[in-house]
Amino acid sequence: MNQILNLIYRDKNLFVDDIRRYDNRLKEIVSTSSFLVIGGAGSIGQAVTKEIFKRNPKKLHVVDISENNMVELVRDIRSSFGYIDGEFKTFALDIGSTEYDAFIKADGKYDFVLNLSALKHVRSEKDPFTLMRMVET
Numbered sequence: 001m002n003q004i005l006n007l008i009y010r011d012k013n014l015f016v017d018d019i020r021r022y023d024n025r026l027k028e029i030v031s032t033s034s035f036l037v038i039g040g041a042g043s044i045g046q047a048v049t050k051e052i053f054k055r056n057p058k059k060l061h062v063v064d065i066s067e068n069n070m071v072e073l074v075r076d077i078r079s080s081f082g083y084i085d086g087e088f089k090t091f092a093l094d095i096g097s098t099e100y101d102a103f104i105k106a107d108g109k110y111d112f113v114l115n116l117s118a119l120k121h122v123r124s125e126k127d128p129f130t131l132m133r134m135v136e137t
Contacts (some may be wrong), residue, residue, distance in 0.1 A: 027055045034059035036110040039117025041069035058086045068093035
């Protein structure tokens with residue numbers, strides 16, 4: 001990570017001070033809230049899902065079209081954070097499907113809905129030099 005931070009002329013992650021300062025408030029909000037993360041098994045979706053999970057949400061549902069990525073997400077969460085007191089469920093669904101519509105009708109009550117779904121094309125994941133090119137363009 002330090003190599004990447006050096007490439008973008010930073011010495012620490014962008015929000016590290018804010019997260020440290022407001023972590024107790026974040027935990028309070030998350031622990032009393034229910035979340036739906038759409039696209040939760042992608043790169044950004046996984047990172048966001050893990051941040052929510054480690055703050056013990058009341059309910060966390062994750063939807064993603066990629067069942068394989070979802071399995072990897074759950075495996076990573078369980079090995080890194082274990083379990084939460086609240087409800088944690090994953091659903092391999094396409095948000096444009098009739099199955100997704102039925103899912104929302106069955107339990108569509110969420111305090112926060114985060115739609116992080118996207119088509120995958122992240123040039124910076126290839127190598128640090130490609131990241132440098134992306135930052136400078």
